[in-house]
Amino acid sequence: xxxxxxxxxxxxxxxxxxxxxxxxxxxxxxxxxxxxxxxxxxxxxxxxxxxxxxxxxxxxxxxxxxxxxxxxxxxxxxxxxxxxxxxxxxxxxxxxxxxxxxxxxxxxxxxxxxxxxxxxxxxxxxxxxxxxxxxxxxxxxxxxxxxxxxxxxxxxxxxxxxxxxxxxxxxxxxxxxxxxxxxxxxxxxxxxxxxxxxxxxxxxxxxxxxxxxxxxxxxxxxxxxxxxxxxxxxxxxxxxxxxxxxxxxxxxxxxxxxxxxxxxxxxxxxxxxxxxxxxxxxxxxxxxxxxxxxxxxxxxxxxxxxxxxxxxxxxxxxxxxxxxxxxxxxxxxxxxxxxxxxxxxxxxxxxxxxxxxxxxxxxxxxxxxxxxxxxxxxxxxxxxxxxxxxxxxxxxxxxxxxxxxxxxxxxxxxxxxxxxxxxxxxxxxxxxxxxxxxxxxxxxxxxxxxxxxxxxxxxxxxxxxxxxxxxxxxxxxxxxxxxxxxxxxxxxxxxxxxxxxxxxxxxxxxx
Ligand code: XMP
Numbered sequence: 001x002x003x004x005x006x007x008x009x010x011x012x013x014x015x016x017x018x019x020x021x022x023x024x025x026x027x028x029x030x031x032x033x034x035x036x037x038x039x040x041x042x043x044x045x046x047x048x049x050x051x052x053x054x055x056x057x058x059x060x061x062x063x064x065x066x067x068x069x070x071x072x073x074x075x076x077x078x079x080x081x082x083x084x085x086x087x088x089x090x091x092x093x094x095x096x097x098x099x100x101x102x103x104x105x106x107x108x109x110x111x112x113x114x115x116x117x118x119x120x121x122x123x124x125x126x127x128x129x130x131x132x133x134x135x136x137x138x139x140x141x142x143x144x145x146x147x148x149x150x151x152x153x154x155x156x157x158x159x160x161x162x163x164x165x166x167x168x169x170x171x172x173x174x175x176x177x178x179x180x181x182x183x184x185x186x187x188x189x190x191x192x193x194x195x196x197x198x199x200x201x202x203x204x205x206x207x208x209x210x211x212x213x214x215x216x217x218x219x220x221x222x223x224x225x226x227x228x229x230x231x232x233x234x235x236x237x238x239x240x241x242x243x244x245x246x247x248x249x250x251x252x253x254x255x256x257x258x259x260x261x262x263x264x265x266x267x268x269x270x271x272x273x274x275x276x277x278x279x280x281x282x283x284x285x286x287x288x289x290x291x292x293x294x295x296x297x298x299x300x301x302x303x304x305x306x307x308x309x310x311x312x313x314x315x316x317x318x319x320x321x322x323x324x325x326x327x328x329x330x331x332x333x334x335x336x337x338x339x340x341x342x343x344x345x346x347x348x349x350x351x352x353x354x355x356x357x358x359x360x361x362x363x364x365x366x367x368x369x370x371x372x373x374x375x376x377x378x379x380x381x382x383x384x385x386x387x388x389x390x391x392x393x394x395x396x397x398x399x400x401x402x403x404x405x406x407x408x409x410x411x412x413x414x415x416x417x418x419x420x421x422x423x424x425x426x427x428x429x430x431x432x433x434x435x436x437x438x439x440x441x442x443x444x445x446x447x448x449x450x451x452x453x454x455x456x457x458x459x460x461x462x463x464x465x466x467x468x469x470x471x472x473x474x475x476x477x478x479x480x481x482x483x484x485x486x487x488x489x490x491x492x493x494x495x496x497x498x499x500x501x502x503x504x505x506x507x508x509x510x511x
Contacts, residue, residue, distance in 0.1 A: 004192050006049040007042070008032045011065045011083050013054030017327060019081065019171045019182075021366055023051070026183045027194040031364070039068045042076075049077045049190030052084025054169065058133050059083065059090040066091065077162040077190045082131060085155075085165035092139035092163075099134035101150040106174050109154055112145040116188050117157060117164055120180055127154070127168035127175045135167065164189065198372040202234070205361050205373075209238035212359070216318030219355065221307055222247040222273075224261040226386055227323030227362060230374040234361045235321055236271040237377065244272040244317070246310045248303055251279025251404070252393030255411040264380060278306045279404070286395065286402040292511035295402065299392040320355040325362045325370055387432050388466070396511040400439035405492075406454075410437045412490045413456045420482045421460075421474075430472050433460035435486070436510045444494030446487075455495035456486055461508055469503040 008019050010032050023030035028048075033041075042050070050071070057064035069091055071078065080088040086096045109127040111118040127148070135153040138144060146155035146166070155166045164185065170178035186192050220232045222245045235243045245265060249258040258275070265273045285298050311317075362370050374384040390396055397414075398406045413435040421427050436457050444451040458479065463469035483496035499506070 003029055003196065005045060005047045006030045006051065006186055006190065006192065007045060007047045008051045008053060009035050009037065009067060009084075011035050011053050011055035011087065012057070013081075013083060015169060015171050016053045017366075019051055019053060022171045022179060022182050023186055024196065024366070024369070025179065026186045026192070027196045028186050028192045029196040029364075035065045035067050037067070039070045039074075042071065042074065047076060048192050049079070049186060051185075052078065052080040052087060052165075054082030054084060054130075057083060059086040059096045060133075072161065072163065075162065077185070078164065079185045079189075080163075080165035081171070082167060082169060085167050086131075086133055086135060088163060088165050089135050089139050089142075092142075094135060094139035094142070095137040096133055097136050099132060099151070102132040103129035103148065103150055104131075105129065107148045107151075107168070109146055109148050109168065111155070115145040115155075115157055116159075117145065117155065117166075117181055117184050119184050119188060121177045121184075125175075125177050127170075127178070128172045129168050131167060162189065198369065198376045201365070201369075202237075202373055202376050205234055206238045209235060209359065209361060213239050213242065213319060216242065217314075217316075218243045218319040218321060218359065219311060219314060219317040220245045220321035222261065222265065223391070224253065224257060224383070224386075225323070225389060226367075226374060226384060227325055227370055228321075229261075229264075229379060229383055230370050230377065231321050231323040231361050232265070232271070233269055233374070233377045233379055235359070236269045240270050241272055243321075244314050245274070246307055247273065247275045248306045248310075249275060249277050249279060250282045250299060250303060250306075250393060250395075251407060252282065252299065252395045252402070254389070254394070255415040260382070264383060268378065274310055276306055276310055278302070281306065282395075283402065283404055283407075288401060290400045292396065295395055295511065296392050299395050303391075316354045318356050319359045320357075322358050322360045323362060324360040326364055326366050329363055385428070387434075390509055396509050397434060397436040398439065399437065399510050406437055406439075409454060409456070409490055409492055410435060413437075413486045413493060413496075416485045416489060417458055417482050420478060420485065424475070424478050426474070426478070430460050430474075431463040431469065432466075432508060433458070433472065435459070438497065442495055446494065451494045453492045453494040455497055456490070456493050457497045457499050457510075458482060459499045459508070459510075461503070463503075463508070466508065467503075469508055471500045471502055474498075 006023050006028050010016050020030045020032050090096045106126050107129045108124040111121055111123045138156045141158040142156040144153050144156045148154050151167055157164045170181045187194055222228050222232050232245050262275050282302055285302050289295055371384050394407055394410050395402050398410055417435045438455045438457050440455050441452055460472035460474055461469040462472050479498055486493055486496050
């Protein structure tokens, strides 16, 4: 398909995915390629524009990442960002050196408003700087179009050759008008139409799935999470009853979740849907097991076994659907399409299931785009905006041994917590929040009776990437209300704790 595209060339910067996202926010399709991409491949892709990312190296060092010099003669507009700016300068004969003052953080930027790059940008404006090298002298043909107090060349352009660069990072939100600048490049300079929309994605995806699948049989493991749900619905819209979805209920889902998933997929869409109620099988396997990694392993393996048994009943299929999304691919090495995300990260692919090919209909999308596609496909908001939920489910939110009674306690407590967070209007602003069971029992008093019951812990965190997180400062009255509802409404709980540890040193989940 020949759609309008901008490519990002990766020199190892930390914001590379962000650049691609920002371009897509201009409704222009964008993908990331390694800096080793050949000129031929670029010509084949035929992008409307190219963006060089930042990176940790010094452009003037011999072994630093570089690219084919022919790229500058393709006539395709190029925007270099940070390291990309320095590399472009260095390769074209300008001078890059160690900056007398390295800049880090928000900085006042003075721009030449007559440049196409800075149309509708104010001056001074705030930009985000992060560099120790700087551009001492621009290459021939370049005109400086922005500076800061410590950076004489903060942006420059060579209009004739359609080459542009910025020393700062327009892709991070701290550059307050960075979005306008990127849009000026992508739409203004590159001449993109900006017509990449979710409805066209959905339409095209359905068309190409149909072509690929023909009258073949397709199998999908549904976890009820966003990615696998959107993938399944896309497939069902494309090939209807040729799709078989298997939903394994491992008894470690949140309250009512299994029924909600079943309801959506049996009432709303036309596909073959099998729910396997394997709760007891999982509880039996988990009986007496307390070690977290062992629990995870058991849940993962059992999931695969149940899935395999069901798949066997369906027989040979032609395709297996995976809900792989773009960050999975980028994080596991660009272009390394062999890396496969397991259906919900619990244990890898079933080795026996007989299929010819994998279909990954979401492999070009970021998470928020998957959500938009989901809405476009009519999947209920509740499912589309579901919080991250680990594959092993409540199994890792119950410290120590798991059994049906404990699952019930944590389901009820978690349900109350989520209900009250939503009532307080905070459900879309907290990163992730849930209740967990500490496995600790303590003495309490209820009515005139002594109790010896469990303590439930509430966990709420804010995070950007889930690699680090801060505990969320929920209002005390909210915590108080949740606490009193839980001890009153959930049997066998007499104490509620609030987890105020970040990650690190804790993790988000309990196990
Ligand atoms: P931790 O506990 O490692 O969690 O700080 C980070 C994020 O990952 C989620 N998580 C998982 N997701 N399978 C998943 O799909 C898993 O096994 C798993 N373990 C943790 C967790 O909910 C949080 O968002």
